[in-house]
Amino acid sequence: MRINRRKFLKIASISVLGFGVKPTIDLFAGHEAKAKIKKSPKALRAKRWAMVIDLRKMNEEIAKKCIEACHLFHNVPHIPDKKREIKWIWTEPFEHAFPGQSHEFLGTELIEKPVLVLCNNCDNPPCVQVCPTKATFKREDGIVMMDMHRCIGCRFCMAACPYGSRSFNWMDPRPYIEKENPEYPTREKGVVEKCDFCAERLDKGLMPLCVEASEGAIIFGDLEDPESEVRRVLRERYSIQRKPELGTGPSIFYLI
Amino acid sequence: MFEKALQGSRKYWALVCFLAALAGLGFILLLWQLKVGLKITGMSRDVSWGFYIAQFTYLVGVAAGGVMVALPCYFHNYKVFGRITVLGEFLAVAAIVMCLLFIIIDLGKPMRCLNVLLHPTPNSILFWDMVVLNVYLLLNLIVGWMALESERYEVPPPKWVKFLAYFSVVWAPCIHIVTAFIYSGLPGRHFWLTAIMAPRFLASAFAAGPSFIVLFCLIIRKFTKFDPGKQAIQTLGKIITYTIIINFCFFLFEVFTTFYSQIPEHMNHFKYLFVGLKGHAKLVPWMWVSLIGMFIVCILLAIPAIRRNEGSLAFCCVLVIITTWIDKGLGLVTGGFVPNPLEEITEYWPTVPEALITLGVWATGFLVLTILYKVAISINEELGE
Numbered sequence: 001m002r003i004n005r006r007k008f009l010k011i012a013s014i015s016v017l018g019f020g021v022k023p024t025i026d027l028f029a030g031h032e033a034k035a036k037i038k039k040s041p042k043a044l045r046a047k048r049w050a051m052v053i054d055l056r057k058m059n060e061e062i063a064k065k066c067i068e069a070c071h072l073f074h075n076v077p078h079i080p081d082k083k084r085e086i087k088w089i090w091t092e093p094f095e096h097a098f099p100g101q102s103h104e105f106l107g108t109e110l111i112e113k114p115v116l117v118l119c120n121n122c123d124n125p126p127c128v129q130v131c132p133t134k135a136t137f138k139r140e141d142g143i144v145m146m147d148m149h150r151c152i153g154c155r156f157c158m159a160a161c162p163y164g165s166r167s168f169n170w171m172d173p174r175p176y177i178e179k180e181n182p183e184y185p186t187r188e189k190g191v192v193e194k195c196d197f198c199a200e201r202l203d204k205g206l207m208p209l210c211v212e213a214s215e216g217a218i219i220f221g222d223l224e225d226p227e228s229e230v231r232r233v234l235r236e237r238y239s240i241q242r243k244p245e246l247g248t249g250p251s252i253f254y255l256i
Numbered sequence: 257m258f259e260k261a262l263q264g265s266r267k268y269w270a271l272v273c274f275l276a277a278l279a280g281l282g283f284i285l286l287l288w289q290l291k292v293g294l295k296i297t298g299m300s301r302d303v304s305w306g307f308y309i310a311q312f313t314y315l316v317g318v319a320a321g322g323v324m325v326a327l328p329c330y331f332h333n334y335k336v337f338g339r340i341t342v343l344g345e346f347l348a349v350a351a352i353v354m355c356l357l358f359i360i361i362d363l364g365k366p367m368r369c370l371n372v373l374l375h376p377t378p379n380s381i382l383f384w385d386m387v388v389l390n391v392y393l394l395l396n397l398i399v400g401w402m403a404l405e406s407e408r409y410e411v412p413p414p415k416w417v418k419f420l421a422y423f424s425v426v427w428a429p430c431i432h433i434v435t436a437f438i439y440s441g442l443p444g445r446h447f448w449l450t451a452i453m454a455p456r457f458l459a460s461a462f463a464a465g466p467s468f469i470v471l472f473c474l475i476i477r478k479f480t481k482f483d484p485g486k487q488a489i490q491t492l493g494k495i496i497t498y499t500i501i502i503n504f505c506f507f508l509f510e511v512f513t514t515f516y517s518q519i520p521e522h523m524n525h526f527k528y529l530f531v532g533l534k535g536h537a538k539l540v541p542w543m544w545v546s547l548i549g550m551f552i553v554c555i556l557l558a559i560p561a562i563r564r565n566e567g568s569l570a571f572c573c574v575l576v577i578i579t580t581w582i583d584k585g586l587g588l589v590t591g592g593f594v595p596n597p598l599e600e601i602t603e604y605w606p607t608v609p610e611a612l613i614t615l616g617v618w619a620t621g622f623l624v625l626t627i628l629y630k631v632a633i634s635i636n637e638e639l640g641e
Contacts, residue, residue, distance in 0.1 A: 083300030083602060096598040099521075126443050132382035133371040152371050153294075153364020156382055158304040162444020162597045168304060168364065171295040189293035190364025243597075246443040 042205035046222035048142035057217035066210035077176030123249030127157035282616010302602035312358035319351035321465005323428035345400030354621035395424035447525035459503035467573035546582035
């Protein structure tokens with residue numbers, strides 16, 4: 001069969017169009033294939049996972065243990081250049097963690113307190129809203145996940161996150177991992193990463209690593225369950241969130 | 257028609273070779289960036305967008321600026337612009353090519369960029385920006401090319417081209433509005449969280465784009481036999497005058513809201529840009545050059561004698577381009593990231609490789625522009641004979 005130029009262009013342009021149109025139609029048709037993978041019967045379940053960090057119990061030493069437990073397991077590289085570092089969980093002085101709730105007359109106890117900060121796994125996450133590829137998405141249990149194989153590295157999520165919780169791999173992170181943990185994948189350059197409340201551990205029936213390492217200073221549980229431990233402490237004690245005024249609905253609460 | 261781009265004077269080829277060499281240098285450095293990652297740039301965890309995205313932001317404005325020529329021509333039948341609409345359309349093509357290149361080279365994983373098409377995400381403004389930019393590119397390429405072709409054979413352009421031309425005029429502001437929305441809807445970035453972001457973008461776009469066209473018109477008249485027309489240049493001068501004054505006013509409105517309200521989070525970004533914050537003041541001299549330059553150019557252009565003189569008009573256009581470039585291509589993006597949401601300050605400055613890659617993209621854009629303008633000018637010269 002001979003194809004003349006006009007015909008070729010017609011077919012070519014329709015094919016190119018189809019490339020973009022097919023997924024769009026799928027999207028509006030709403031039948032995106034949902035993988036049916038059975039969860040382990042041991043998996044911990046919740047309607048909305050939340051974390052309560054007790055600042056009275058938290059100190060430098062415990063915070064360090066939490067960070068180490070997390071970063072060692074998740075193969076978070078130790079990059080000396082502060083501008084390029086990767087961090088999932090770290091400490092900030094009170095005035096930086098809570099810029100709107102800090103003032104110059106705070107007691108020294110609070111000023112000197114190391115505040116453990118991590119991704120807030122927001123109820124209304126701005127990073128999910130802006131991601132152009134759904135590489136960042138929210139699970140049904142409220143955990144904001146990161147698909148590092150889907151991520152194109154546009155860093156829109158970093159601009160959108162009001163907590164500075166996301167890190168970008170400006171270079172190959174592997175040379176900066178001191179001791180690689182074969183149980184968890186390492187990352188490539190050019191993708192964004194962050195804390196995911198140890199989603200893979202919850203699925204195995206285990207608590208997040210920082211919670212285990214915290215010696216009781218971090219409580220983890222279901223915010224929607226009135227009987228849960230997190231709800232109990234939130235009822236009994238005064239708690240604050242980071243930048244609640246932005247409407248992102250952070251799932252991390254701090255007892256002070 | 258393309259054959260017109262393949263025959264030219266020595267000067268033309270010298271320009272083409274010069275631009276191609278710059279583009280090639282940028283490309284080599286880009287290969288290095290692909291190999292080692294974006295660490296060769298000055299960007300950081302805190303300032304996660306830098307020079308690349310800032311250039312894209314500025315050039316979207318230049319692209320949309322072309323519409324200031326097309327609109328009077330198509331909507332008000334302003335014949336004076338008839339000869340230069342194609343210049344505006346081709347400028348838009350070159351600018352959008354640069355925009356798309358800047359977005360792609362800024363990605364950490366550029367080979368995955370089709371994910372934006374494969375997993376369309378209507379809630380992401382970036383998805384819509386991709387749509388508006390590509391459509392605008394196609395519209396201008398088709399409309400410009402077809403208009404030129406029908407001009408060459410002295411036949412009226414087909415009806416569907418007219419329809420596309422009208423459509424592209426309506427579409428042009430969208431590329432700027434959508435780009436402004438990338439910034440203006442983010443919580444915790446107080447510098448960008450303002451409803452006047454899109455109008456500000458449009459005002460500076462409609463000043464910078466026509467400034468480029470005026471300069472190109474003057475250059476073309478000097479070096480070729482094609483005369484875009486004195487009247488057309490003067491009308492563009494008036495358009496630039498109004499839009500740059502509006503742009504300056506918009507900036508003042510922003511300053512009023514920020515400093516009268518006295519909200520520290522909002523003031524900090526302006527302080528960082530214009531007076532420095534906690535000893536960090538890398539951008540301060542630049543921002544003042546931009547601000548004072550823009551004020552001066554507003555005054556100069558408002559004086560009819562200065563605007564009518566083509567020499568001083570050209571000077572004003574250069575000043576408009578430089579001051580709006582500092583504002584968008586340097587200040588806007590960095591200013592939004594500093595201080596960061598934790599009120600810490602990490603400064604940003606482009607590195608040498610980053611600047612050279614940027615230069616390479618600009619050179620690529622100007623190469624596209626040179627070739628397209630060569631075709632347009634050759635055909636106009638032919639018609640003039």
